[in-house]
Amino acid sequence: MKKIEAIIRPHLLDAVKNALQEVGVAGLTVTEVRGFGRQKGHTETYRGSEYKIDFLPKVKIEVALPLEMVDQAIDAIMKTAKTGKFGDGKIFVLPLEEVIRIRTGERGESAL
Amino acid sequence: MNTRRILRILIGAGGGAVLLSLALPVYAQEAAAPPGISGGDTAWMLTSAALVMMMTVPGLALFYGGLVSHRNALSTLMHSFFLLCLISIQWVLFGYTLSFGADHSSLFGGLDYLGFQGVGQEPSGTATIPHLVFAMYQGMFAIITVALITGAFAERIKFSAFVLFSLLWATLVYDPLAHWVWGGGWLMKLGALDFAGGTVVHISSGVSALVAAIVIGKRRCYPDKALPPHNISYTVIGAGLLWFGWFGFNAGSALGASGLAALAFATTHTAAATAGLAWPLIEWMHHGKPTVLGAATGAVAGLVAITPAAGYVTVPAAMAIGVGVCFVCYFGLNVLKPRFGYDDTLDVFGVHGLGGTWGAIATGIFATKSVNPAGADGLLYGNASQLVTQLIGVAASWALAAAGTLVILKLVNLVVPLRVTAEEEITGLDLTLHGEMAYNFLEPGMSGISSPTLRESSYTPISATGDAASGD
Numbered sequence: 001m002k003k004i005e006a007i008i009r010p011h012l013l014d015a016v017k018n019a020l021q022e023v024g025v026a027g028l029t030v031t032e033v034r035g036f037g038r039q040k041g042h043t044e045t046y047r048g049s050e051y052k053i054d055f056l057p058k059v060k061i062e063v064a065l066p067l068e069m070v071d072q073a074i075d076a077i078m079k080t081a082k083t084g085k086f087g088d089g090k091i092f093v094l095p096l097e098e099v100i101r102i103r104t105g106e107r108g109e110s111a112l
Numbered sequence: 113m114n115t116r117r118i119l120r121i122l123i124g125a126g127g128g129a130v131l132l133s134l135a136l137p138v139y140a141q142e143a144a145a146p147p148g149i150s151g152g153d154t155a156w157m158l159t160s161a162a163l164v165m166m167m168t169v170p171g172l173a174l175f176y177g178g179l180v181s182h183r184n185a186l187s188t189l190m191h192s193f194f195l196l197c198l199i200s201i202q203w204v205l206f207g208y209t210l211s212f213g214a215d216h217s218s219l220f221g222g223l224d225y226l227g228f229q230g231v232g233q234e235p236s237g238t239a240t241i242p243h244l245v246f247a248m249y250q251g252m253f254a255i256i257t258v259a260l261i262t263g264a265f266a267e268r269i270k271f272s273a274f275v276l277f278s279l280l281w282a283t284l285v286y287d288p289l290a291h292w293v294w295g296g297g298w299l300m301k302l303g304a305l306d307f308a309g310g311t312v313v314h315i316s317s318g319v320s321a322l323v324a325a326i327v328i329g330k331r332r333c334y335p336d337k338a339l340p341p342h343n344i345s346y347t348v349i350g351a352g353l354l355w356f357g358w359f360g361f362n363a364g365s366a367l368g369a370s371g372l373a374a375l376a377f378a379t380t381h382t383a384a385a386t387a388g389l390a391w392p393l394i395e396w397m398h399h400g401k402p403t404v405l406g407a408a409t410g411a412v413a414g415l416v417a418i419t420p421a422a423g424y425v426t427v428p429a430a431m432a433i434g435v436g437v438c439f440v441c442y443f444g445l446n447v448l449k450p451r452f453g454y455d456d457t458l459d460v461f462g463v464h465g466l467g468g469t470w471g472a473i474a475t476g477i478f479a480t481k482s483v484n485p486a487g488a489d490g491l492l493y494g495n496a497s498q499l500v501t502q503l504i505g506v507a508a509s510w511a512l513a514a515a516g517t518l519v520i521l522k523l524v525n526l527v528v529p530l531r532v533t534a535e536e537e538i539t540g541l542d543l544t545l546h547g548e549m550a551y552n553f554l555e556p557g558m559s560g561i562s563s564p565t566l567r568e569s570s571y572t573p574i575s576a577t578g579d580a581a582s583g584d
Contacts, residue, residue, distance in 0.1 A: 044340050046405055047459060048446035051340045 001096040001109060002070050006061045007035060007089040008081040013059050019076035020061075024069060026112070029062040039087030058089060064099055066109050119527045123276070150240040156369035157245045163360025164252035168259050169196050171357050175350025175412070176263050176458050182342040183540025184267045185550040191262035191274065198275065199258055199282050203251035204228050210287035211295050212250065218298035221291050240368055249364060254290070257313045258282050263458030264321030265328045268531050271545050276524045281320065285516035289316055289509060304505035305479060305487060305498070307376065308365035310420025310471040311509040318465020319513040321456055327521045328530050330455035332537055344405050351408035355384055358415045362422040375483055376422035379430035380415065386434030387414025394442050409463065413441045416467035421475040424487040429478035433471065440470045469506055476502030 008016055013030065020028060034055035041054035065073055074091060082088050101111040173192035180188050199207070205227055213221030225231050228247065236243040258278050265274070292299040293306050306312060333339065341347065362380040366373035391410025392402035417437035418430055425433070444462040456462060476499035479490035489495040521530065531537070536544040543549055 045399055045401070045403065046340050046344075047409060048399075048442075049335070049338070049450075051338070053340075 001099060001112065002065050002067060003094045003096045004061075004063045004065060004070065004073055004077075005092040005094065006063075006077050006081065007033065007058050007091075008061065008077070009083070009087065009089065010057055010059045012081050012083075013061070015080040016061065016077055019080045020063065020073060023072040023076050025063055025065070025073060025076075027063075031060045031062075033058050033060045037087070037090070039085075056087065064096055064112055066112055116527055123527065148235045148238070148240060149242060150368065153240040153368035153370075154242060154245055156373065157241045157249055157364060157367065160360035160364025161245065161249040161252055163357040164249070164256065164364065165196070165357075167354050167357035167361060168192050168252070168256045171350050171353035172256060172259050173350070174346040175354060175408075176266065176347075178343040178346030178348075178350065179341040179458050180266050181339045181540065182551055183542055183549075185342065185542060186546055186548050187271075187541035188262070188266050190271075190546065191266070192259045194275070195259045195262070195278055196255055198278060199255040200251060202279060202282055203247075203254050207254055207282060207287055208247050208251065210283065211254075211290040212247070213295075215291070215296040218296075218301060219291070220288050220297070221295050246367070250290070250294075253309055253313060253361075254282055254286055257286050257309075257317050260313070260317035260460055260464055261321045261324060263460040264325040264456050265530075266457045267541065268331050268537050269328065270529055270532050272528045273524050273530045276527065277324075277520055280520045280523065281517065284520060285316060285320065285512055286312070289512055292508065293505070299505050299508060302501055302504060303488065303498070304501050305424055305475050306420045306472065306505065307423040307475075308362045308419045310416075310468045310475070311505050314416050314419060314464040314468025315472065315506060315509040316513040318461045318463070318468055319510050320517040321460030322454065322465060323514050323517040324521060325454050325456040325461070327518065330453075331457065332534060334455045334457075335450075335453075341405070348404055348408050351412055354412055355415060358384070358419075362415075362419060366423055372423050372484060375427075378427050379422045379425060380418050382427050383414040383418035383430040383434040383437075384411045385414070386431045387411055387417070387438050390414075390435050390438040391442065394438055398442075398446075409441075409459075410438055413437045413463050413467045416464050417471035417474065419468070420471045421478060424475055424479040424484050424490075426478070426480065426483055429474075429480075433474045433478065436474060437467045437470050441466050469510075472502050472506045472509075473499070476500075 006016070010032070017028065035058050036054050036056055039056060041052060041056060044051045044053060061077075063073060070093060074093075077091055098107065099109075099111040100107050169192050173189045176192065177185050177188045206223075208228065208231070209223050209225035210221050213224040216222050225247070228244075231243050231247045233242045233244060235241060236246065239246060258281060261278075261281070262269075262274070288297075290312050291297040293304060293312050294300060299306075299311075304311070331338070358380055359377055363373040363377040366376055388407050388411035391413065392406045395406045396402045414434040414437055417433050421430070421433060441463055444466040445459055449456065449459075449462060454461075475490065477491045479488050479498060480493050481487055481489050488498045491499045524530065532541065532544065
C-alpha cells in the first residue's frame with residue numbers, strides 16, 4: 001500500500017478530485033497549507049510599507065492507495081494539476097504500513 | 113514595601129476619595145427653560161454630541177482595530193471603549209471645569225464646575241443651548257483626543273499603564289490646552305483660530321503619540337517581522353463612521369444650527385472628498401496601485417486638516433487644504449517614518465500630528481472674514497499676522513504635548529512598567545491582557561466551560577448521541 005501526498009494549487013482541487021474519482025479513488029483528505037518553492041511570494045503595500053509574503057496558500061491532498069493504483073492516480077493528478085508555470089506543486093509517494101477502518105475494524109487493503 | 117506598591121496604594125486611596133466626593137449635595141435645577149434657548153440649536157448640538165461620541169466608538173475603534181494583528185484586535189477596541197467610559201467620568205468630575213471654568217492666569221480654568229455643579233439646563237452666558245449640552249459636547253472631544261493617542265502604542269502597552277497615562281494626560285495636557293484655545297486662555301486671547309480642534313485635538317494627540325512611540329519603543333516585530341493589517345474592511349467602515357461623525361465634530365463647533373454650521377459642513381465634506389481622491393492618486397503614481405487603505409487614510413487626513421479651518425475658510429479653499437494634507441502626510445508616512453525608524457504603529461503623528469499642523473497653518477493662509485466675521489483674514493487676504501499667530505498656537509501645542517507626555521510617561525513608569533513582556537507581546541494582548549480572543553473558529557469538542565458549580569448542580573449533561581444522560 002502507498003500513500004500519495006500532493007501539494008497543488010487551491011483552485012484546481014475540484015478538477016484533481018474528479019480525476020482521482022474517475023480512476024477509482026474512493027476517498028481523500030485535504031488540508032489547507034502554505035508553502036513555497038520556485039514560485040515567488042507576493043508583496044502587499046499598506047500605507048507605503050511593503051510586506052513581503054513568501055508563504056503562498058496551497059492545498060495538500062492525501063490519498064491511501066493499493067500499489068496497482070498508484071501510477072493511474074499520479075497520471076490523474078499530473079493531467080489536472082499542471083499549468084506549466086512555477087507553483088504547480090509536487091507529488092510525494094510514501095510507503096504505507098497499515099490502514100484500519102475505524103467503523104468496522106478492517107485492516108489492510110480491504111480498509112482502503 | 114517598595115516604591116511601586118506604595119504609589120499604587122496612594123493612587124487607589126486617591127481614586128476612592130474622588131468617588132466619595134460624589135456625595136456632594138445636589139443643587140436644585142431651574143424649573144422652566146429660560147428664553148435664551150433655541151430649539152434648533154439645541155437639537156443640532158445634542159445630535160452633534162452623539163455624532164462625536166460615535167467617532168470614538170465604533171468609528172476610531174474599528175479604524176484602529178482593523179490595522180493591527182488579529183491577536184491584538186480586542187485590546188485595540190478596548191482602548192477606545194474603555195476611554196469612552198473613563199474620560200466621560202473624568203470630564204464630569206473635573207475635566208470640564210479645568211477646561212472651561214473661570215480663567216486663572218490665562219493658563220487653566222477654575223473649579224467652578226467641579227462635579228458638574230452649576231452646569232444646568234439654562235444656557236451659560238449668551239449661549240443658545242443648555243449649559244449641559246455644551247459641556248457634554250465638549251466632553252466627547254476630550255474622549256476622542258485621548259483615544260487617538262492609543263494608536264502609537266498599540267500591540268505593546270500594558271493596560272494599567274495605559275489607564276494611568278490616559279487619566280493624567282487628559283487632566284494635565286488636554287484640559288489646559290482646551291482652556292488655552294477655547295476656554296478663555298492665552299491662545300484664545302492672542303487670536304489663534306482653531307474652529308474645531310486642529311491644535312487641541314489633532315496636534316496634541318499626534319505629537320504626544322510620537323513621543324509615546326519613542327519612549328515606549330518599537331514593537332519587537334517592527335519593522336522586519338511586522339504583520340500587515342488583519343482586517344482593512346473594519347478600517348474602511350471606521351473611516352466612514354469617522355467622516356459621518358466629523359459633521360458633528362466640525363459643523364457642531366458652530367455651536368448652533370446656523371449658516372456657519374452649514375459652511376463648516378460643506379468645507380469638512382469637501383476637504384475629506386478631495387483628500388480621499390488625492391491620496392490614492394499619489395499612490396497610483398508612486399507605487400502603481402491605488403489602495404482602499406490609502407483612500408480611507410486620505411479622507412481622514414483631509415478631515416483632520418480642515419478641522420481648525422472649517423468655519424473660517426471658503427469651500428474651494430477646503431479643496432486646497434485637502435490636497436495639501438495629502439502631500440504633507442504622505443511624506444510623513446513614507447519618508448519621515450522609515451527614515452527615523454519610530455514605531456508610531458497606527459500613524460497618529462503621521463496623520464493627526466502633521467495633518468493638524470498643516471491645517472492650523474492653512475487656516476492662517478486661507479481664513480477670510482467674508483465667510484465668518486468672527487474669524488480673521490489670512491495670508492491670502494493680505495494679513496500675514498494671522499499666520500504668525502497660528503504658528504504660535506502650533507508651537508505651544510507641540511510643546512505642551514511633547515513635554516507633558518514625556519513627563520507623564522516617566523511618572524507612570526514609576527508605578528508600573530509601560531510595556532508587556534516579550535512573551536505577552538508575541539502571544540498577543542487579547543489573550544494575555546484580557547483573556548479573550550477576537551476570532552474563535554473552533555469546532556464542537558475543542559472547548560468547554562469548566563465550572564465546579566455547574567457540575568455540582570442538578571445540571572444534566574447531554575451525551576454524544578444527543579439524549580440527556582440517565583441520572584448520576
